Amino acid sequence: MRHWLMKSEPDAFSIDDLKRLKKDAWSGVRNYQARNFMKEMAVGDAVLFYHSSCEPPGVAGLAKVVADAHPDATQFDRRSPYYDPKATKAKPIWACVDVAFVRKFGRLIPLEELRGAKALKDMVLLRRGSRLSVQPVTKEEFDAVMKLAGK
DNA sequence: GCCAACGTTGGC
């Protein structure tokens, strides 16, 4: 099993939204590197759900992959902000996995606290200028975050 | 294939 971190702006889609829906397709990713990481994901992989562009930013909870990468439906939808005119059903460009809610942490683990954790010093999230919205996390990093979450 | 211009992300 592998571990990942996925970012979302809580104003758009938060851990509470995922809890309410139970599961959802992680659509709208329009970055090739992030897409490629989703294609590497497998059912059962663990996902740290990160809240970005909010105060404070941080890891809000835990999700899991429940469907392998499949074409992102929003690329074909002319009314979607994620519509991509270059994509066709025969030759889709963008993919997404489905993720399910596992749990919301008792407290949000703020970015600042992650920066302070020795075990996380090499985390992709903390690298200078890292804007990747989908990124791999090592087992050690994952365990360290879970420890900070208190469970 | 280079690279300047432009757009986006996301912390601050």
Add this chain to the structure above:
DNA sequence: GCCAACGTTGGC
């Protein structure tokens, strides 16, 4: 709202 750091686009 600012702006650094990137990714993408398109002219050449």
